[in-house]
Amino acid sequence: MKVMRPSYEMKQYTLPQLLKLRAEREGERVALREKDFGIWNEYTYADYYATVRDFGHGLLALGFEPGEKFAILADNIPEWVYAELAAQGLGGVSLGVYPSSVPPEIAYVLDYTDAAFVLAEDQEQVDKLLEIRDQIPKVRKVIYEDPRGMRGYRADDWFLSFQEVLELGREHRKRHPRAFEERLAAGKPDDVAHFSLTSGTTGKPKAAMLSHKNLIHMGVALQEVDPLEPTDDYLSFLPLAWIGEQMMTVGMGLTGGFAVNFPEEVETAMADLKEIGPHVMFSPPRVWEGIQSRIWVQISESYRFNRWVYEKLLKVGYRAADYRMRGESPPVALRLAYALAHFLLFRPLKDRLGFLRLRRAYTGGAALGPDVFRFFHAIGVNLKQIYGQTEITGIAYVHRDGDVRYDTVGKPIPGTEVEISEEGEILSRSDAVCLGYYKRPDATAELLEGGWLHSGDAGYLTEDGHLVVIDRLSDVMHTASGEMFSPQFIENKLKFSPYIKEAVVFGNQRPYLTAFLNVDPQTVGKWAEDRGLAYTTYMDLSQKPEVAELIKAEVARVNEELPEPLRIRRFVLLYKLLDADDDELTRTGKVRRKFVHEKYADLVEALYGQVDRVPVRAVFKYQDGSEQAVETEVRIHDLAPVPEPVGETR
């Protein structure tokens, strides 16, 4: 058996054609694993294809036409990719909806994309669809994966189960044995395969139309830089509606031929990670930050001797990391010390996390703090930044091994051209650039103007070809005195503090900069506990004067790194965490700046006023729809202007 390795030859196929090829040539290899009832069940490429084929026949029996859209509203389960590839095999288009979405969001997406079929994971998702049923008349069938609690829905022929579709498919295949494969063979690499919804920090989400070629090119090109083995393992635990997970599970998975593992439940992902021990990972910064802060919390709860050893050894790790990230070999003494640290601390630590076999790990989607970066390199995790938009299949730039820098996003992957426009915008061109936005010719024209993908990000290239991203072009702001600044850049600096979870910086056309800050309930909660500081709710914790002092010190530290006009003068500690359910964040966790500004307009004005206390009326929405209002007072915190260094340099 000769295993197919990634090659640009693959660009002549569609994704489901590639799966069929693997099923024929290396059918007995493990393609997917899913943990169910506590056991990892394996599915070979032959099983994988057979299910896709049967499901495809089932869709044929239900009247799925070429070009129709198949929406998937589920956590990461094998059925997600079965349905995706079956729909694509029939010349249809798959699209993912975040399972955490609320009904109005789902209604918008399904209506805008003209989805004809929906795969919903369970009763919870089905109930959301029922709630918006009158707004989605184009949805002909809803297929549910988990039959639990669905007994009462049986009478309604809008619904049928995944198993029923498979049975329909097997019946259909007996009568029309070649029907699926004929449609599959008719697929062209330039056909639209998948809609990936852009996170939509501004306005409604748009669907980027990705072709088979886009996904396959990306998978092959990235593996040219960072090769993987067909025997490698990968854990698919981030939403498949997100382009990053889509590119790893489908684009990389089918081109690389490694095993894709699905966790038991969303909540068990970290435990499953440990059991699988993947060879490659791609997660947004919050996952890496989360892992680091968990280690930090556990170590700080440990005995003093353990902490002492940990800190000593971590220092060795940091020193070695600085060499290795530059691709240099550390001096012999340091190498020896590192070997000891590895043996005593890093190896067991990585084992606990499931990182022992990790060849590389990627972070992308937002900026990751240098501290977090260095930490992972110190313990021996080869963490690299990647950069790209949904519209370029998620990735176009990556750090090369031994050339990892905190301030850049790496170099273009093979087949990617880069240019910086006169306005300073990053432009890219490659076979992974999408075909445009669905039903949005206006936005498509802007996006692909002149044959280049307009990222909307301001950036520049360093002399040795690394790309540096500054901020969204449209997000660059000016203070009243004309000083240019990037709020996101400052927010990221603030968020690098372990105590600050979220930050929103204001100052456009204002005399000075201010910020909303969310304290991190975990770390600050622990900090308060350690000091015997009693608190009840998040609101209570965030308004403690002691906490304010702690955060003030953190902000002052960040201010030291900023030029005088761009320092944070005043801030408030928000009484609630910014939340996607309240529209304050996007589903991918980015702040909706304008919305937050409008929602908390009183607080923003107060930041630029004279008062230092603002009465607020907070309304909390509960999951059952009931509301509770709490009256409280939010304090505005001033930072003493940092004294200019006088006389010392004279």
Add this chain to the structure above:
Amino acid sequence: MAQLSVENVTLVFGGLAALSAVSLEVEKGELVSIIGPNGAGKTSLLNCISGFYHPTRGRIRFEDHDLTRASPHTATRYGIARAFQNIELFSGLSVLENLLLARYTHLNYGLLPAALYYGRAQNAEIEARRQVEEVIDFMELEPYRKELVGNLPYGVRKRVEVARALALGPKLLLLDEPMAGMTLEEKEDMVRFILDIRAERGTTIVLIEHDLGVVMDISDRVYVLDFGEVIAEGPPEEVAQDPRVLEAYVGGAA
């Protein structure tokens, strides 16, 4: 014939009648709630059904078995399981171990196969684990499978308590205030679990609960106890209108 029938049960402690001539019938697959003010005798009644107490007078029958003098483990063997109000789990064992222990009544291999972990012992253990994993999946306890019960938050421990009862594979499930002290969200989850247990497993459920909203929402029938007597019985909407119930709950004003 009802699956469970309690006939004129009277339970006397010294001079105090905890239950006086209580009769109750539960059909197979029914969800029946028992409500009543504190000290009305709700838990005493469950204790009689599950064999912890034996009634002074009267008779209790479950399917073809006479439970009047049955011990708790006999009741368990007949297919009655109970989740306790004050969580009765081994806090030093993991969730998985607690649930496996609950299945011990179904294990019947001898000492030698057990020592060698061979033949019937192995098969029985594999089957036990499979059953328990199904319950873990059902009660959505996967994230806590290997955690010590003592380290879990209260709401999750309550869920484990119900799971432990469920692991016995009961025909009749007695739930003693499964939602006491829970947050709104945890309550909603528990209600969903209870409804699913009945719908998916066909288990008959007798529920004691203080949250009247929940009781009125999910019960097929409700029994109201007051001072050890059944003062009303029937579908929730009828019971809610019953003047005696209003009096017991609200006082004479109604």
